[in-house]
Amino acid sequence: MKKQVIEYAGTPVGVLVPEKNALKFIAIKLDVHELDKKLFRTSDELYHEIKKIMFLHNKKSNYQERI
16 A cells, blocks of 8 residues: 545545554644544544544534634
C-alpha cells in the first residue's frame, strides 16, 4: 500500500501511510489532530474514529450556537 489521502465529507483531513504492520495517520486538519501519528490496523478503523470525532465536534458547535 502506498500513501492514501483520507477525506471526510469531501475534504482532505489527513494521509494514511504504511508503517511496519500498521497504518499511521498524519492529520492535516485540526479537527482530527487528536488522531495524528496514531496507528490503525485498517483504513475502516480510522474512518470510524474520524466519524466519531467529527460527530462530537458538530454536536459541540451546534450547542455553542444556541448559547
